[in-house]
Amino acid sequence: MTDNTSTPEPDDGGLTATEQHTTVRERYSEIATGTRADTDTSCCSDTESCCETTAGLPHELGYTEADLDAVADGANLNLGCGNPTAIASLDAGDTILDLGSGGGFDCFLAAREVGPTGRVIGVDMTPEMVEKARENVAKNDAANVEFRLGEIEHLPVADASVDVILSNCVINLSPEKPQVFREAYRVLKPGGRLAVSDVVRTAELPGDRWEHLQADPTSVASCIGGAVTVSALEAMLTDAGFTDVSIVPKTEDSEFINEWDDERDLSEYFAAARIEAEKPASEPDQKQENTE
Template sequence: MSVTETPAATRDDADQLDAKTQRTAVRERYGRIAAESGSCCDDTASCCGETAAEDTQVSTQHGYSADDLAAVAGDANLNLGCGNPTAIASLDAGDTVLDLGSGGGFDCFLAAREVGPDGHVVGVDMTPEMVETARDNVAANDASNVEFRLGEIEHLPVADASVDVVISNCVVNLSPDKPQVFREAYRVLRPGGRVAISDVVLTADLPTDLRTDPESVAACVAGAATISALESMLTEAGFVHVTIEPKADSDEFIREWDDALDLSEYIVAATIEAERPEAGA
Protein backbone atom coordinates (compact mmCIF):
# COMPACT_ATOMS: atom_id res chain seq x y z
CA MET A 1 0.00 0.00 0.00
CA SER A 2 1.39 3.37 -0.91
CA VAL A 3 0.73 6.24 1.47
CA THR A 4 0.18 9.72 0.09
CA GLU A 5 -0.57 12.76 2.19
CA THR A 6 -3.35 14.73 0.59
CA PRO A 7 -3.66 18.51 0.96
CA ALA A 8 -6.64 17.81 3.19
CA ALA A 9 -4.41 16.09 5.74
CA THR A 10 -3.93 19.28 7.72
CA ARG A 11 -5.39 20.61 10.94
CA ASP A 12 -7.48 23.66 11.75
CA ASP A 13 -6.83 24.59 15.39
CA ALA A 14 -10.46 25.63 15.73
CA ASP A 15 -11.48 22.03 15.15
CA GLN A 16 -9.18 20.63 17.85
CA LEU A 17 -9.85 19.91 21.50
CA ASP A 18 -8.03 21.97 24.08
CA ALA A 19 -5.03 20.39 25.82
CA LYS A 20 -6.77 19.91 29.17
CA THR A 21 -9.67 18.03 27.59
CA GLN A 22 -7.30 15.82 25.62
CA ARG A 23 -5.19 14.93 28.66
CA THR A 24 -8.28 14.22 30.75
CA ALA A 25 -9.73 11.91 28.09
CA VAL A 26 -6.45 10.02 27.73
CA ARG A 27 -5.88 9.69 31.47
CA GLU A 28 -9.43 8.45 32.08
CA ARG A 29 -9.37 5.94 29.23
CA TYR A 30 -6.06 4.35 30.17
CA GLY A 31 -6.79 4.48 33.87
CA ARG A 32 -9.95 2.51 33.14
CA ILE A 33 -8.04 0.02 31.00
CA ALA A 34 -5.45 -0.55 33.73
CA ALA A 35 -8.17 -1.04 36.33
CA GLU A 36 -10.19 -3.49 34.23
CA SER A 37 -7.85 -6.47 34.53
CA GLY A 38 -5.65 -5.56 31.60
CA SER A 39 -8.39 -5.50 29.00
CA CYS A 40 -8.11 -2.85 26.28
CA CYS A 41 -11.51 -3.71 24.84
CA ASP A 42 -14.62 -1.69 25.56
CA ASP A 43 -17.90 -0.89 23.91
CA THR A 44 -16.45 1.72 21.55
CA ALA A 45 -13.17 0.30 20.35
CA SER A 46 -11.80 -3.10 19.44
CA CYS A 47 -8.05 -2.93 19.90
CA CYS A 48 -7.62 -6.52 20.95
CA GLY A 49 -9.26 -9.89 20.61
CA GLU A 50 -11.89 -11.54 22.74
CA THR A 51 -9.78 -14.66 23.25
CA ALA A 52 -6.13 -15.40 24.01
CA ALA A 53 -5.66 -16.55 20.42
CA GLU A 54 -7.07 -13.28 19.09
CA ASP A 55 -4.88 -11.29 21.47
CA THR A 56 -1.85 -13.17 20.15
CA GLN A 57 -2.91 -12.42 16.58
CA VAL A 58 -3.12 -8.70 17.36
CA SER A 59 0.33 -8.74 18.96
CA THR A 60 1.73 -10.56 15.94
CA GLN A 61 0.20 -7.96 13.62
CA HIS A 62 1.95 -5.29 15.68
CA GLY A 63 5.28 -7.01 14.98
CA TYR A 64 5.96 -9.10 18.08
CA SER A 65 7.29 -12.64 17.84
CA ALA A 66 6.12 -15.66 19.78
CA ASP A 67 9.35 -15.42 21.79
CA ASP A 68 8.53 -11.82 22.69
CA LEU A 69 5.09 -12.77 23.94
CA ALA A 70 6.41 -15.70 25.96
CA ALA A 71 9.22 -13.68 27.53
CA VAL A 72 7.07 -11.26 29.54
CA ALA A 73 4.89 -12.28 32.48
CA GLY A 74 1.96 -10.57 34.16
CA ASP A 75 -0.42 -8.00 32.67
CA ALA A 76 2.30 -6.08 30.83
CA ASN A 77 1.00 -6.70 27.30
CA LEU A 78 -2.22 -4.73 26.99
CA ASN A 79 -2.19 -4.72 23.16
CA LEU A 80 -2.44 -0.94 23.15
CA GLY A 81 0.30 -0.24 20.62
CA CYS A 82 0.58 -0.17 16.86
CA GLY A 83 4.06 -1.61 16.39
CA ASN A 84 7.13 -3.01 18.12
CA PRO A 85 9.60 -0.21 18.88
CA THR A 86 12.17 -2.54 20.40
CA ALA A 87 12.48 -4.25 17.01
CA ILE A 88 13.75 -1.03 15.40
CA ALA A 89 15.72 0.35 18.36
CA SER A 90 18.92 -1.70 17.81
CA LEU A 91 19.57 -1.79 21.53
CA ASP A 92 23.00 -2.69 22.88
CA ALA A 93 24.01 -4.25 26.19
CA GLY A 94 24.44 -1.52 28.78
CA ASP A 95 22.13 1.01 27.10
CA THR A 96 19.81 3.24 29.09
CA VAL A 97 16.35 3.22 27.49
CA LEU A 98 13.39 5.50 28.09
CA ASP A 99 9.84 4.47 27.10
CA LEU A 100 7.39 7.34 26.60
CA GLY A 101 3.91 6.28 27.73
CA SER A 102 5.01 2.89 29.03
CA GLY A 103 1.58 1.53 29.96
CA GLY A 104 1.79 -1.92 31.55
CA GLY A 105 5.50 -2.10 30.74
CA PHE A 106 5.61 -4.68 27.95
CA ASP A 107 8.10 -2.84 25.74
CA CYS A 108 10.20 -1.96 28.78
CA PHE A 109 10.58 -5.60 29.72
CA LEU A 110 11.49 -6.53 26.16
CA ALA A 111 14.07 -3.73 26.14
CA ALA A 112 15.46 -4.95 29.45
CA ARG A 113 16.31 -8.30 27.85
CA GLU A 114 18.33 -6.50 25.20
CA VAL A 115 20.27 -4.12 27.44
CA GLY A 116 21.05 -6.77 30.04
CA PRO A 117 21.94 -6.35 33.72
CA ASP A 118 24.35 -3.50 32.98
CA GLY A 119 21.63 -1.54 31.19
CA HIS A 120 18.67 0.33 32.58
CA VAL A 121 15.09 0.92 31.37
CA VAL A 122 12.81 3.72 32.56
CA GLY A 123 9.13 3.87 31.70
CA VAL A 124 7.17 7.12 32.08
CA ASP A 125 3.37 7.25 32.09
CA MET A 126 0.94 9.96 33.22
CA THR A 127 -1.73 7.50 34.40
CA PRO A 128 -1.28 6.42 38.04
CA GLU A 129 -3.16 3.16 37.49
CA MET A 130 -0.83 2.24 34.62
CA VAL A 131 2.27 3.01 36.66
CA GLU A 132 0.92 0.84 39.48
CA THR A 133 0.22 -2.01 37.05
CA ALA A 134 3.70 -1.70 35.52
CA ARG A 135 5.37 -1.70 38.93
CA ASP A 136 3.49 -4.87 39.85
CA ASN A 137 4.83 -6.41 36.65
CA VAL A 138 8.43 -5.64 37.68
CA ALA A 139 8.15 -8.26 40.39
CA ALA A 140 6.38 -10.70 38.07
CA ASN A 141 9.26 -10.43 35.61
CA ASP A 142 12.10 -10.19 38.16
CA ALA A 143 13.28 -7.13 36.24
CA SER A 144 15.64 -5.31 38.59
CA ASN A 145 16.91 -3.09 35.75
CA VAL A 146 13.44 -1.61 35.02
CA GLU A 147 11.68 1.23 36.82
CA PHE A 148 8.50 3.23 36.21
CA ARG A 149 7.92 6.92 36.92
CA LEU A 150 4.72 8.94 36.96
CA GLY A 151 4.94 11.93 34.65
CA GLU A 152 3.88 13.58 31.41
CA ILE A 153 5.89 12.98 28.26
CA GLU A 154 5.90 16.74 27.64
CA HIS A 155 7.68 17.22 31.00
CA LEU A 156 9.80 14.13 31.56
CA PRO A 157 11.03 13.29 35.08
CA VAL A 158 14.40 12.37 33.58
CA ALA A 159 17.80 14.12 33.78
CA ASP A 160 19.45 15.87 30.84
CA ALA A 161 21.63 13.74 28.55
CA SER A 162 21.05 10.56 30.55
CA VAL A 163 19.44 8.23 27.97
CA ASP A 164 20.81 6.34 24.96
CA VAL A 165 17.52 5.42 23.26
CA VAL A 166 13.98 6.77 23.52
CA ILE A 167 11.21 4.38 22.47
CA SER A 168 7.43 4.78 22.40
CA ASN A 169 4.49 2.79 21.13
CA CYS A 170 1.41 4.64 19.83
CA VAL A 171 1.62 7.36 22.48
CA VAL A 172 3.07 10.52 20.90
CA ASN A 173 -0.15 10.92 18.91
CA LEU A 174 -1.98 11.31 22.23
CA SER A 175 -0.04 14.42 23.18
CA PRO A 176 -1.61 17.84 22.59
CA ASP A 177 1.93 19.31 22.33
CA LYS A 178 4.00 17.00 20.16
CA PRO A 179 6.80 19.54 19.47
CA GLN A 180 7.38 19.71 23.25
CA VAL A 181 7.53 15.89 23.41
CA PHE A 182 10.33 15.86 20.84
CA ARG A 183 12.16 18.73 22.58
CA GLU A 184 12.04 16.73 25.80
CA ALA A 185 13.26 13.58 24.02
CA TYR A 186 16.17 15.60 22.63
CA ARG A 187 16.96 17.01 26.07
CA VAL A 188 17.19 13.65 27.84
CA LEU A 189 19.16 11.92 25.07
CA ARG A 190 22.92 11.81 25.17
CA PRO A 191 24.73 13.19 22.10
CA GLY A 192 24.54 10.43 19.51
CA GLY A 193 21.37 9.02 21.10
CA ARG A 194 18.31 8.18 19.07
CA VAL A 195 14.55 7.78 19.05
CA ALA A 196 12.78 4.65 17.80
CA ILE A 197 9.04 5.15 17.86
CA SER A 198 6.04 3.22 16.61
CA ASP A 199 3.01 5.45 16.11
CA VAL A 200 0.14 6.33 13.79
CA VAL A 201 0.35 9.10 11.19
CA LEU A 202 -2.39 10.99 9.41
CA THR A 203 -2.84 10.38 5.68
CA ALA A 204 -6.17 12.13 5.02
CA ASP A 205 -8.28 14.65 6.87
CA LEU A 206 -10.51 13.11 9.51
CA PRO A 207 -14.22 13.90 9.71
CA THR A 208 -14.87 16.84 12.05
CA ASP A 209 -16.86 14.73 14.49
CA LEU A 210 -13.80 12.52 15.03
CA ARG A 211 -11.35 15.40 15.32
CA THR A 212 -13.41 16.93 18.12
CA ASP A 213 -14.29 13.70 19.94
CA PRO A 214 -12.31 13.14 23.18
CA GLU A 215 -12.70 9.37 22.85
CA SER A 216 -11.27 9.50 19.33
CA VAL A 217 -8.23 11.36 20.63
CA ALA A 218 -7.77 8.87 23.47
CA ALA A 219 -8.17 5.95 21.04
CA CYS A 220 -5.07 6.95 19.03
CA VAL A 221 -7.00 8.40 16.09
CA ALA A 222 -7.81 12.11 16.25
CA GLY A 223 -4.40 13.18 17.55
CA ALA A 224 -2.37 11.75 14.68
CA ALA A 225 -0.16 14.18 12.73
CA THR A 226 1.01 13.98 9.14
CA ILE A 227 4.44 12.66 8.21
CA SER A 228 5.59 16.08 7.01
CA ALA A 229 4.43 17.71 10.25
CA LEU A 230 6.29 15.14 12.35
CA GLU A 231 9.43 15.54 10.26
CA SER A 232 9.31 19.29 10.86
CA MET A 233 8.78 18.85 14.60
CA LEU A 234 11.75 16.50 14.92
CA THR A 235 14.02 18.68 12.81
CA GLU A 236 13.07 21.82 14.73
CA ALA A 237 13.81 19.99 18.00
CA GLY A 238 17.36 19.43 16.72
CA PHE A 239 17.21 15.85 15.46
CA VAL A 240 19.01 14.65 12.33
CA HIS A 241 18.63 11.59 10.09
CA VAL A 242 14.85 11.71 10.52
CA THR A 243 13.10 8.75 8.90
CA ILE A 244 9.38 8.01 8.99
CA GLU A 245 8.27 4.81 7.26
CA PRO A 246 4.58 3.79 7.01
CA LYS A 247 3.77 0.13 7.63
CA ALA A 248 1.90 -1.06 4.57
CA ASP A 249 0.15 -3.92 6.37
CA SER A 250 -1.09 -1.93 9.36
CA ASP A 251 -4.51 -1.51 7.74
CA GLU A 252 -5.18 -5.11 8.81
CA PHE A 253 -5.49 -4.12 12.48
CA ILE A 254 -6.43 -0.45 12.14
CA ARG A 255 -9.65 -1.49 10.38
CA GLU A 256 -10.59 -3.28 13.60
CA TRP A 257 -10.36 -0.12 15.72
CA ASP A 258 -13.84 1.10 14.76
CA ASP A 259 -16.91 -0.92 13.89
CA ALA A 260 -18.58 1.83 11.86
CA LEU A 261 -15.68 3.49 10.03
CA ASP A 262 -12.63 2.18 8.17
CA LEU A 263 -9.95 4.21 9.96
CA SER A 264 -7.25 2.89 7.64
CA GLU A 265 -8.53 5.44 5.13
CA TYR A 266 -7.22 8.19 7.43
CA ILE A 267 -4.31 6.84 9.49
CA VAL A 268 -1.51 4.33 9.09
CA ALA A 269 1.02 2.93 11.54
CA ALA A 270 4.61 4.01 10.98
CA THR A 271 8.11 3.74 12.39
CA ILE A 272 9.70 7.05 13.39
CA GLU A 273 13.47 7.23 13.81
CA ALA A 274 15.84 10.13 14.40
CA GLU A 275 19.17 10.89 16.06
CA ARG A 276 20.55 13.57 18.34
CA PRO A 277 23.80 14.79 16.74
CA GLU A 278 27.10 13.80 18.26
CA ALA A 279 28.78 16.43 20.42
CA GLY A 280 30.43 19.06 18.24
CA ALA A 281 28.56 17.95 15.11
Protein backbone atom coordinates in the same frame (compact mmCIF):
# COMPACT_ATOMS: atom_id res chain seq x y z
CA MET B 1 3.72 23.64 7.20
CA THR B 2 0.01 23.62 6.52
CA ASP B 3 -1.12 20.86 8.88
CA ASN B 4 -3.08 21.73 12.00
CA THR B 5 -0.67 20.16 14.45
CA SER B 6 -1.33 22.37 17.44
CA THR B 7 -3.95 21.81 20.09
CA PRO B 8 -7.36 23.04 18.94
CA GLU B 9 -8.65 25.96 20.97
CA PRO B 10 -12.14 25.72 22.52
CA ASP B 11 -13.60 28.26 20.10
CA ASP B 12 -12.52 25.99 17.25
CA GLY B 13 -14.77 23.28 18.64
CA GLY B 14 -11.77 21.18 19.72
CA LEU B 15 -10.33 20.19 23.07
CA THR B 16 -7.81 22.10 25.14
CA ALA B 17 -4.57 20.41 26.19
CA THR B 18 -5.94 20.02 29.72
CA GLU B 19 -9.11 18.38 28.42
CA GLN B 20 -7.11 16.00 26.26
CA HIS B 21 -4.80 15.00 29.11
CA THR B 22 -7.77 14.43 31.41
CA THR B 23 -9.61 12.31 28.85
CA VAL B 24 -6.56 10.15 28.12
CA ARG B 25 -5.67 9.75 31.80
CA GLU B 26 -9.19 8.69 32.73
CA ARG B 27 -9.39 6.19 29.88
CA TYR B 28 -6.10 4.49 30.68
CA SER B 29 -6.86 4.48 34.38
CA GLU B 30 -9.91 2.39 33.57
CA ILE B 31 -7.83 0.07 31.40
CA ALA B 32 -5.18 -0.35 34.10
CA THR B 33 -7.75 -1.16 36.78
CA GLY B 34 -9.88 -3.37 34.55
CA THR B 35 -12.95 -1.19 34.98
CA ARG B 36 -13.34 -0.27 31.31
CA ALA B 37 -16.24 -2.15 29.74
CA ASP B 38 -14.92 -2.28 26.16
CA THR B 39 -11.33 -3.40 26.64
CA ASP B 40 -11.86 -6.69 24.80
CA THR B 41 -12.99 -5.06 21.57
CA SER B 42 -11.29 -3.87 18.43
CA CYS B 43 -8.64 -1.22 18.17
CA CYS B 44 -9.04 2.52 18.13
CA SER B 45 -12.55 3.05 16.84
CA ASP B 46 -14.60 5.99 18.06
CA THR B 47 -15.59 3.91 21.06
CA GLU B 48 -12.36 2.09 21.85
CA SER B 49 -9.03 3.01 23.36
CA CYS B 50 -5.70 2.99 21.58
CA CYS B 51 -4.77 0.41 20.72
CA GLU B 52 -6.84 -2.36 22.27
CA THR B 53 -6.20 -5.47 20.25
CA THR B 54 -7.80 -8.82 19.70
CA ALA B 55 -6.15 -12.19 20.23
CA GLY B 56 -3.32 -12.85 17.78
CA LEU B 57 -2.75 -9.21 16.87
CA PRO B 58 0.58 -8.88 18.76
CA HIS B 59 2.11 -11.12 16.09
CA GLU B 60 0.79 -8.81 13.37
CA LEU B 61 2.37 -5.85 15.16
CA GLY B 62 5.81 -7.46 15.01
CA TYR B 63 6.11 -9.39 18.26
CA THR B 64 7.38 -12.95 18.10
CA GLU B 65 6.16 -15.87 20.15
CA ALA B 66 9.44 -15.63 22.07
CA ASP B 67 8.67 -11.98 22.90
CA LEU B 68 5.26 -12.87 24.26
CA ASP B 69 6.61 -15.80 26.28
CA ALA B 70 9.47 -13.73 27.71
CA VAL B 71 7.24 -11.39 29.72
CA ALA B 72 4.99 -12.46 32.59
CA ASP B 73 1.22 -12.05 32.32
CA GLY B 74 -0.13 -8.61 33.18
CA ALA B 75 2.38 -6.42 31.35
CA ASN B 76 1.08 -6.85 27.81
CA LEU B 77 -2.13 -4.82 27.72
CA ASN B 78 -2.28 -4.92 23.91
CA LEU B 79 -2.15 -1.14 23.64
CA GLY B 80 0.40 -0.73 20.86
CA CYS B 81 0.54 -0.41 17.09
CA GLY B 82 3.99 -1.92 16.53
CA ASN B 83 7.10 -3.29 18.21
CA PRO B 84 9.56 -0.43 18.85
CA THR B 85 12.14 -2.72 20.44
CA ALA B 86 12.44 -4.55 17.12
CA ILE B 87 13.64 -1.40 15.33
CA ALA B 88 15.73 0.08 18.14
CA SER B 89 18.87 -2.11 17.84
CA LEU B 90 19.53 -1.97 21.57
CA ASP B 91 22.95 -2.78 22.99
CA ALA B 92 24.05 -4.22 26.30
CA GLY B 93 24.56 -1.46 28.85
CA ASP B 94 22.22 1.03 27.14
CA THR B 95 19.88 3.29 29.12
CA ILE B 96 16.40 3.13 27.59
CA LEU B 97 13.41 5.42 28.08
CA ASP B 98 9.87 4.35 27.15
CA LEU B 99 7.39 7.20 26.64
CA GLY B 100 3.93 6.14 27.82
CA SER B 101 5.08 2.80 29.21
CA GLY B 102 1.68 1.43 30.24
CA GLY B 103 1.95 -1.97 31.89
CA GLY B 104 5.63 -2.17 30.98
CA PHE B 105 5.65 -4.80 28.22
CA ASP B 106 8.11 -3.01 25.92
CA CYS B 107 10.24 -2.04 28.93
CA PHE B 108 10.67 -5.66 29.96
CA LEU B 109 11.56 -6.68 26.42
CA ALA B 110 14.12 -3.88 26.30
CA ALA B 111 15.55 -4.95 29.65
CA ARG B 112 16.42 -8.34 28.19
CA GLU B 113 18.33 -6.61 25.38
CA VAL B 114 20.35 -4.20 27.53
CA GLY B 115 21.14 -6.78 30.20
CA PRO B 116 22.04 -6.26 33.85
CA THR B 117 24.48 -3.47 33.04
CA GLY B 118 21.74 -1.55 31.23
CA ARG B 119 18.79 0.37 32.57
CA VAL B 120 15.18 0.90 31.44
CA ILE B 121 12.95 3.77 32.56
CA GLY B 122 9.25 3.88 31.80
CA VAL B 123 7.27 7.12 32.11
CA ASP B 124 3.49 7.24 32.19
CA MET B 125 1.09 9.98 33.31
CA THR B 126 -1.57 7.61 34.66
CA PRO B 127 -0.96 6.69 38.32
CA GLU B 128 -2.83 3.41 37.99
CA MET B 129 -0.66 2.39 35.04
CA VAL B 130 2.53 3.20 36.91
CA GLU B 131 1.31 1.18 39.90
CA LYS B 132 0.48 -1.77 37.65
CA ALA B 133 3.85 -1.57 35.91
CA ARG B 134 5.70 -1.48 39.23
CA GLU B 135 3.87 -4.60 40.33
CA ASN B 136 5.03 -6.25 37.09
CA VAL B 137 8.69 -5.54 37.91
CA ALA B 138 8.67 -8.23 40.58
CA LYS B 139 6.77 -10.66 38.34
CA ASN B 140 9.47 -10.30 35.70
CA ASP B 141 12.45 -10.20 38.06
CA ALA B 142 13.52 -7.02 36.29
CA ALA B 143 15.86 -5.24 38.70
CA ASN B 144 17.08 -2.95 35.91
CA VAL B 145 13.60 -1.52 35.16
CA GLU B 146 11.87 1.38 36.94
CA PHE B 147 8.69 3.33 36.32
CA ARG B 148 8.12 7.02 36.95
CA LEU B 149 4.93 9.06 37.03
CA GLY B 150 5.07 12.00 34.65
CA GLU B 151 3.89 13.57 31.41
CA ILE B 152 5.87 12.93 28.25
CA GLU B 153 5.74 16.67 27.58
CA HIS B 154 7.65 17.24 30.85
CA LEU B 155 9.83 14.19 31.41
CA PRO B 156 11.10 13.41 34.93
CA VAL B 157 14.46 12.47 33.42
CA ALA B 158 17.86 14.20 33.54
CA ASP B 159 19.44 15.94 30.56
CA ALA B 160 21.56 13.80 28.22
CA SER B 161 21.04 10.62 30.25
CA VAL B 162 19.35 8.24 27.77
CA ASP B 163 20.77 6.23 24.85
CA VAL B 164 17.50 5.23 23.15
CA ILE B 165 13.91 6.42 23.45
CA LEU B 166 11.06 4.02 22.68
CA SER B 167 7.34 4.71 22.41
CA ASN B 168 4.42 2.64 21.22
CA CYS B 169 1.25 4.38 20.00
CA VAL B 170 1.44 7.14 22.64
CA ILE B 171 2.87 10.34 21.11
CA ASN B 172 -0.24 10.65 18.93
CA LEU B 173 -2.22 11.03 22.19
CA SER B 174 -0.30 14.17 23.18
CA PRO B 175 -1.82 17.60 22.47
CA GLU B 176 1.71 19.08 22.47
CA LYS B 177 3.73 16.85 20.17
CA PRO B 178 6.48 19.43 19.40
CA GLN B 179 7.10 19.70 23.15
CA VAL B 180 7.33 15.90 23.40
CA PHE B 181 10.08 15.86 20.78
CA ARG B 182 11.92 18.76 22.44
CA GLU B 183 11.89 16.84 25.70
CA ALA B 184 13.04 13.68 23.94
CA TYR B 185 15.94 15.62 22.44
CA ARG B 186 16.84 17.08 25.85
CA VAL B 187 17.12 13.75 27.66
CA LEU B 188 18.98 11.89 24.91
CA LYS B 189 22.74 11.60 25.07
CA PRO B 190 24.80 12.91 22.16
CA GLY B 191 24.25 10.44 19.35
CA GLY B 192 21.15 9.06 21.06
CA ARG B 193 18.29 7.66 19.04
CA LEU B 194 14.49 7.72 18.87
CA ALA B 195 12.66 4.51 17.83
CA VAL B 196 8.90 4.87 17.85
CA SER B 197 5.87 2.95 16.63
CA ASP B 198 2.88 5.23 16.16
CA VAL B 199 -0.12 6.04 14.01
CA VAL B 200 0.06 8.66 11.24
CA ARG B 201 -2.57 10.23 9.03
CA THR B 202 -1.98 9.35 5.39
CA ALA B 203 -4.94 11.10 3.71
CA GLU B 204 -7.71 13.59 4.43
CA LEU B 205 -11.04 12.14 5.51
CA PRO B 206 -14.07 13.19 3.46
CA GLY B 207 -16.39 16.00 4.53
CA ASP B 208 -16.24 17.17 8.11
CA ARG B 209 -15.24 13.74 9.44
CA TRP B 210 -11.74 14.86 10.47
CA GLU B 211 -13.01 17.91 12.35
CA HIS B 212 -15.46 15.67 14.17
CA LEU B 213 -12.71 13.26 15.20
CA GLN B 214 -10.45 16.07 16.42
CA ALA B 215 -13.25 17.47 18.59
CA ASP B 216 -14.44 14.14 19.96
CA PRO B 217 -12.85 13.29 23.35
CA THR B 218 -13.04 9.56 22.74
CA SER B 219 -11.32 9.81 19.35
CA VAL B 220 -8.65 12.14 20.73
CA ALA B 221 -7.97 9.64 23.52
CA SER B 222 -7.57 6.89 20.93
CA CYS B 223 -5.32 6.47 17.91
CA ILE B 224 -7.39 8.63 15.60
CA GLY B 225 -8.12 12.19 16.68
CA GLY B 226 -4.51 13.10 17.49
CA ALA B 227 -2.79 11.52 14.50
CA VAL B 228 -0.87 13.90 12.21
CA THR B 229 0.74 13.51 8.81
CA VAL B 230 4.23 12.27 8.04
CA SER B 231 5.29 15.73 6.85
CA ALA B 232 4.05 17.30 10.08
CA LEU B 233 6.01 14.81 12.21
CA GLU B 234 9.14 15.31 10.10
CA ALA B 235 8.90 19.06 10.66
CA MET B 236 8.42 18.65 14.42
CA LEU B 237 11.42 16.33 14.74
CA THR B 238 13.64 18.57 12.63
CA ASP B 239 12.57 21.67 14.56
CA ALA B 240 13.47 19.87 17.80
CA GLY B 241 17.01 19.31 16.48
CA PHE B 242 16.85 15.71 15.31
CA THR B 243 18.66 14.50 12.19
CA ASP B 244 18.39 11.38 10.02
CA VAL B 245 14.62 11.48 10.44
CA SER B 246 12.86 8.46 8.92
CA ILE B 247 9.10 7.90 9.02
CA VAL B 248 7.85 4.82 7.19
CA PRO B 249 4.09 4.08 7.17
CA LYS B 250 3.54 0.33 7.21
CA THR B 251 0.42 0.24 5.07
CA GLU B 252 0.88 -3.44 4.27
CA ASP B 253 1.00 -4.27 8.01
CA SER B 254 -1.94 -2.10 9.05
CA GLU B 255 -4.82 -4.42 8.23
CA PHE B 256 -6.01 -4.20 11.85
CA ILE B 257 -6.93 -0.55 11.18
CA ASN B 258 -9.84 -1.86 9.10
CA GLU B 259 -11.54 -2.71 12.40
CA TRP B 260 -11.30 0.77 13.88
CA ASP B 261 -14.52 2.11 12.38
CA ASP B 262 -17.71 0.35 11.36
CA GLU B 263 -18.61 3.05 8.83
CA ARG B 264 -15.51 3.08 6.59
CA ASP B 265 -12.11 1.49 6.06
CA LEU B 266 -9.82 3.81 8.03
CA SER B 267 -6.73 2.13 6.60
CA GLU B 268 -7.29 4.46 3.65
CA TYR B 269 -6.58 7.41 5.96
CA PHE B 270 -4.36 6.12 8.79
CA ALA B 271 -1.43 3.74 9.09
CA ALA B 272 0.95 2.42 11.71
CA ALA B 273 4.41 3.86 11.11
CA ARG B 274 8.02 3.30 12.10
CA ILE B 275 9.55 6.59 13.26
CA GLU B 276 13.31 6.95 13.77
CA ALA B 277 15.60 9.92 14.37
CA GLU B 278 18.96 10.76 15.94
CA LYS B 279 20.37 13.48 18.17
CA PRO B 280 23.61 14.82 16.63
CA ALA B 281 26.71 13.68 18.49
CA SER B 282 28.36 17.10 18.21
CA GLU B 283 25.54 19.27 19.54
CA PRO B 284 26.31 19.01 23.29
CA ASP B 285 30.00 19.78 22.67
CA GLN B 286 29.06 22.98 20.89
CA LYS B 287 26.76 23.99 23.73
CA GLN B 288 29.48 23.31 26.29
CA GLU B 289 31.94 25.49 24.40
CA ASN B 290 29.42 28.34 24.47
CA THR B 291 29.06 28.13 28.25
CA GLU B 292 32.75 28.15 29.11
